[in-house]
Amino acid sequence: MATNLFKQEIAEALANTELFTKEQVLGLMTIPQDPQHGNFSVPCFSLAKTLRKAPKIIAEDLSKQISLPSSVSKCEAINGYLNYYIDPQILLQKILSAVAEQGEKFGHLPSQNKTVIIDYSSPNIGKELAFHHIRSTMIGHALSCIYQAAGYKVIRINHLGDWGTQFGKLIVMYLRAELPTDVESLAKLTVKELNLLYTQFSKAAQKKPEMEDEAREVFAKLEAGDEFYRSLWEAFKEATLKELRRIYKQLGVDFDYYTGESFFEDLIPPVIDELKAKNLLEVSQEREVVMLEDLDLPPCLIRKSDGSTLYATRDLAAAIYRQKEYAFDRCLYVVDQGQALHFKQVFAVLNKMGYAWSKNMVHIPFGLILHQNEDGKWEKGKTRTGSASLLRDVIAAAQEKILEQIQEKNPDLPDAEHVAMQIGVSALTFNDLKNRRLMDVKFDWDSALSFEGATGPYLQNAHVRLCSIQRRAGYQVELSQVDWFHLTDDYSMELVRIIDRKSTRISQAVEHDEPALLAQYALEIAEAAHRFVHHNRVLGSAEEKSRLFLVQCTQIVLKDVLTMLGVYPIEAM
RNA sequence: GCUCCCAUAGCUCAGCUGGAUAGAGCAAGUGCCUUCUAAGCACUAGGCCACAGGUUCGAAUCCUGUUGGGAGUACCA
Known part of the structure; x- marks a missing residue:
């Protein structure tokens, strides 16, 4: 970051006045939002009291006294600012030569020697991915890329919901429907069919509440090792994974481990023993729980009255396993905010167990996807009642709509279907990431499939235009061929100022675990790039080489940022 | 009831660790394609930053309270 060098120089020069220390100046110094106010600014208001003079006067006096570092062309006093x-x-020269040297790694942070585990997506087996699953999946994916750029070793885990009472329900309904249970039929199962069983179960159980008990019993048997139930469970899992992998591929998402809840099955008894040994486990209303009254939290349920385990039990086992296996410095759970209490409880139990590392476990909550009902009110969509849209349907619809636009605007585009998928997925992804994660996302088909303005395609189009210019130029510009004077116009300077902020934005995104900060940055780059390309003719101009160099640099930076956000940096559209 | 989250233009949202005239997109109105992708650019219009206090030289931003909306709250995940 070139910025730091300039900051240091200015701070040192100002410290010579002995009114500030160097550290004070660095703390006060800001980058003005309006370029008219210079590259760096030091507010002098804090000196008003000690010097008993108006800040405006102080700034003016200072501007006359101080010596300027050679890189500073002028220093003006305006409204109490220096x-x-x-x-x-x-x-x-400082900024762009760094981009040319470091390429896509420009703005990345040095290695932190720290491992972060990111647990995201984590859908339930046996259910189709609903549209809302895009949130955990893409927020988690973006965070993992951002952490990587910030110098962390990242371990991506998909903690599949492949265990629990839900399988009791699925099995009960499967057998009630008298579906075939031979090996070949099971191998042909699809998620679609499984999903249907869920819906059917919910409906049937409303009339016959005893089915809920039946499901719990079946799961208890499955947990106890019943072979027949086990074979059904495995088939359900395989059918779901097939579809999951297909969608993850479209989204461009990947995981290091698919360790579902069932993986921790064997690790649960030792955890329960440990809880007992540490005198944390109590029996209350026939259930085994860890009381958390001292923390003003409801008890954490460890084992149900029928002896089967719960979500929290498996999360405890998983956390302990992860710490042992990966010795993480930080472990993030990208899960919707509705589960905040659950994570508070789990982390609290770990803390009571004496694990100091529990303070490094962080829940990364995010808002809901809301659907509009007939009265125009926004409410939570439910997969169960079928009011939520399926992710694959939304992707397909987006792809189709984009394909229409391609046929209209660029009918000769090769591989149009694939590109349409990449644009469609990026549009959905970016729509999800561009706002702060705690905000609820109001989903309706019209706005989700509208691709004007601050959207994924807007970003991609900026990248495409930068690529197009390079393609037509047919050559690469070297640093030595650039005349910096040719890039001193407002559009070029604005673009470079933005490029320089990359590392700051990455560290801010990490600090707040907030991909939206990087998403907004992507918009800033794209906006400045569109403006630059529109106003500054590159090819055939007197400034061709210098401008082409800026195009190269911008494209590299934009590409890396888009990639981190899960937006495909396509080269033609 | 208790806990957490949200409140900024008609709509959807930005606004960095407090700083200079509060910014985008959509919707409305108007220009710009024989020149590198018009999925773009330029312009007009649109605001009591929910309300009330407090901290401060300075508050949309921090603190307290109020109101309105949402989520969670022991045998689902």
Whole structure:
């Protein structure tokens, strides 16, 4: 980050006045939002009291006294601020030569020697991915890329919901429907059919509540090792994974491990023993629980009255396993905010067990996907009642709509279907990431499939235009061929100022575990790039080489940022 | 009841660790394609930053309270 060098120089020069220490200046210094106010700015208000003078006067006096580092072309006092203007050519040279040297790694942070586990997506086996699953999946994916760029070792885990009472329900309904249970039929199962069984179960259980008990019994047997139930469970799992892998491939998402809840089955008894040994386990209302009254939390349920385990039990086992296996420095759970209490309880139990590392476990909550009902009110969609849209349907619809637009705008585009998928998926992904994750996402088909303005396609189009210019140029510009003076116009300078913020934005995104900060940054780059390309003719101009160089640099930066966000950096559309 | 989240233009949202005239997109109105992708650019219009206090030289931003909306709250995940 070139910015730091300039900051240091300015701070040192200001510290010579002995009114500030270098550290104070660095703390006060900001980057003005309006370029008119220079590259760096030091507010002098804090000196008003000690010097008993108006900030405006102080700034004016200072601007006359101080010596300027060679990189600063001028320093002006305006409204109590000391505004520093960096020599444009030095600024350009420092920033763009760094991009040219470091390529896509420009703005990445040095290795932190830390391991972070990110647990995301984590859908339930036997159910289709609903549209809302895109949230955990893409927020988690973006975070894992961002952490990587910030110098962390990242372990991506898909903690599949492949265990629990739900399988009791599925099996009960499967057998009630008298579906075939031979090996070949089981191998042909699809998620679609399984999903249907869920819906049927919910409906049937409303009339016959005893089915719920039946499901619990079946799961208890499955957990106890019943072979027949086990074979059904395995078939259900395989059928679901097949479809999951297909969708993850479209989304461009990958995991290091698919360790579902069932993986921890054998690790649960030792955890329960450990809880007993540490005198944390109590029996209350026939259930085994860990009381958390001292923390003003409801008890954490460890084992149901029929002896089977719960979500929390498996999360405890998983956490302990992960710490042992990966010695993580941080473990993120990208799960909707509705489960905040659950994670508070799990982390609290781990803490009571004496695991100091429980403080490194973080729940990364996010808002819901809301659907509009007939009265125009936004409410939570439910897979069970079928009011939620399926992710694959939304992707397909987006792809289809984009394909229409391609046929209209660029009928000769090769591989149009694939590109349409990449644009459609990116549009959905970006729509999900562009706002702060805790905000609820109001989903309706019209706005989800509208691709104007601040959308995925807008970003991709900026990248495409930068690629197109390079393609037509047919050559690469080297650093030595650039005349910095040719890039001192407002559009170029604005673009470079934005490029320089990459590392700051990455660290901010990590600090807040907030992909939206990077998403907004992507918009800033794309906006400035569109403006630059529109106003500054590259090929055939007197400034061709220098401008082409800026195009190259911008494209590299934009590509990396888009990739981190899960937006496909396509080269033609 | 208790806990957490949200409140900024007609709609959907940005606004970094407090700083200079509060910004986008959509919707409305108007220009710009014989020149690198118009999925774009330029412009007009649109605001009591929910309300009330407090901290501060300075608050959309921090603190407290109020109101409105959402989520969660022991044998689902």
